[in-house]
Amino acid sequence: xxxxxxxxxxxxxxxxxxxxxxxxxxxxxxxxxxxxxxxxxxxxxxxxxxxxxxxxxxxxxxxxxxxxxxxxxxxxxxxxxxxxxxxxxxxxxxxxxxxxxxxxxxxxxxxxxxxxxxxxxxxxxxxxxxxxxxxxxxxxxxxxxxxxxxxxxxxxxxxxxxxxxxxxxxxxxxxxxxxxxxxxxxxxxxxxxxxxxxxxxxxxxxxxxxxxxxxxxxxxxxxxxxxxxxxxxxxxxxxxxxxxxxxxxxxxxxxxxxxxxxxxxxxxxxxxxxxxxxxxxxxxxxxxxxxxxxxxxxxxxxxxxxxxxxx
Numbered sequence: 001x002x003x004x005x006x007x008x009x010x011x012x013x014x015x016x017x018x019x020x021x022x023x024x025x026x027x028x029x030x031x032x033x034x035x036x037x038x039x040x041x042x043x044x045x046x047x048x049x050x051x052x053x054x055x056x057x058x059x060x061x062x063x064x065x066x067x068x069x070x071x072x073x074x075x076x077x078x079x080x081x082x083x084x085x086x087x088x089x090x091x092x093x094x095x096x097x098x099x100x101x102x103x104x105x106x107x108x109x110x111x112x113x114x115x116x117x118x119x120x121x122x123x124x125x126x127x128x129x130x131x132x133x134x135x136x137x138x139x140x141x142x143x144x145x146x147x148x149x150x151x152x153x154x155x156x157x158x159x160x161x162x163x164x165x166x167x168x169x170x171x172x173x174x175x176x177x178x179x180x181x182x183x184x185x186x187x188x189x190x191x192x193x194x195x196x197x198x199x200x201x202x203x204x205x206x207x208x209x210x211x212x213x214x215x216x217x218x219x220x221x222x223x224x225x226x227x228x229x230x231x232x233x234x235x236x237x238x239x240x241x242x243x244x245x246x247x248x249x250x251x252x253x254x255x256x257x258x259x260x261x262x263x264x265x266x267x268x269x270x271x272x273x274x275x276x277x278x279x280x281x282x283x284x285x286x287x288x289x290x291x292x293x294x295x296x297x298x299x300x301x302x303x304x305x306x307x308x309x310x311x
Contacts (some may be wrong), residue, residue, distance in 0.1 A: 002121060003058070007128045007204040010057040010188055015121055025119040029054040031191075032068050032112025036148045036266060037165065040079040044086025045169040047111045050191070050267040052094050055117035056172035057189040057270055059125035059180060062094045062117040067101025070110035083111055094171055123180070127198075128205030130186040130273035134299040136210065137282065139175040139292055140167050140269025142195055142260050143223025149233045150226045160222035167220070167292070168267045175270050175291050182274055182282045185299075190268035194239045196261045196307065198271055200246050203306040212297040214257045214311030223263075227256035235264030246306050253311040261309060273299055 002025055003013035011029035018024055031051040035043045048065075055062045067087060071080055091098055096115070147164045150156045156164070172189065179187075190198045195217075199210050239262040249258060269292070274282050279295070286293040300308075 003124060003126065007126065008201050009127050010054040011060070013058065013119060013124055022121045025060070025121040025124055027055050027058050027060040027117035027119050028115070030068065030112065030114040032070070032110045033266060035109055036168070037151065040082035041086035042165060042169070044083035044111065045090045046165070046267055048087040048090035048113055049169050049171050051113035051115055052090065052096070053172050053189045053191070053267060055115050056176040057125065057187055058117070058119055059123055059176060059184065059187065060117035060119035062096040062115050064097050064099050064116045065091050066099055066114040068112050068114055069101060069103040070106035070108070071103055072107060072109055073105055075109060087111070087113065090169065090171065094173055125184050125187040127188040127201050128186055130202055130208055130299045132208055132299055132301045133276050134185050134273040135276050135279035135295055136212070136297040136299065137272045137274060137279070138190070138218060138269050138294050138296045139172065139286070140170070141218040141220045141292070142190070142265065143220035143263060144168070144265040144268060145233050145235055145263040146223045146226045146231055146259070147220055148266065149231050150222065153231070155226060155231065156222055160220070164220050172270050174289055175286065178285050178289050178291060179272060179282060181285065182278050184272055184274055186273040188271050190265045190271050192235060192264045193243070194236065194262045194264050195271070196243045196247050197239050200243055200306050202271070202273065207302060209300050209303040209306055209308065210297060211300050211308045211310065214253050214309060216294060216296050217257070217260065218292070218294040219260060223260060224256045227259040232259060233264065236262045239264060247309060248305040248307070249309045250311055253309055257311060
């Protein structure tokens with residue numbers, strides 16, 4: 001076992017000894033979610049992109065998937081088929097193959113994938129390993145949970161919905177492929193624990209703190225508007241309870257941005273620490289390949305808190 005549960009990484013990695021010099025790292029992960037949108041095919045795409053993301057966050061390449069289905073008895077068979085079609089579309093885009101899956105009846109609709117990938121054992125991206133001076137890059141906007149809640153309440157505008165769902169179905173494949181040419185110090189994908197939780201996770205190895213700049217955070221259109229109107233979700237409240245004691249937020253950071261920091265993400269972007277001397281070239285390479293990217297902060301020497309947020 002090369003990567004287990006010690007630091008809460010995005011996936012496990014097992015070494016398969018083969019004819020290559022270092023062997024092959026087998027990346028394994030599983031994830032499933034409840035529907036964010038009404039369109040079943042779109043939901044299948046989003047759920048699959050969300051599941052595949054954990055392999056990309058390890059610097060790996062997905063090769064096979066298994067469908068994980070919890071379908072209520074009353075689910076329309078046509079909707080069930082559409083979910084699987086959407087997932088198949090994302091799987092094909094990832095260059096992976098579907099090997100099967102498992103379906104059970106349940107009171108609530110859940111869908112996702114068990115994903116197997118491969119990675120060079122000498123080039124695994126861990127969520128720990130960042131060094132003081134590294135620059136933090138984020139490859140998707142924030143506010144997914146706010147928009148999901150707003151969507152269910154009929155508060156999301158059509159243009160906001162279109163931009164949000166486009167990012168949700170976008171795989172982190174190209175971001176990983178481009179960044180693989182650079183000396184990535186640490187990486188994770190920002191999902192259910194929100195930006196705060198996953199940032200704190202990057203400090204689990206000790207010896208560093210992180211500093212995030214709210215002025216640089218990319219935000220989905222409509223997310224701050226919803227936060228300012230009091231929209232929140234249970235996941236954000238859980239993240240506050242779990243991580244608030246480990247983050248120092250400057251007084252000038254607005255309540256809306258505080259909500260955004262704890263907001264749980266679905267199919268979020270990669271949060272990557274990269275040496276400062278390589279950061280400009282990495283941003284240029286990502287932008288040249290039409291991959292969304294923003295500089296959101298830096299890694300510092302250890303301070304009184306694992307995470308500081310300024311703004």
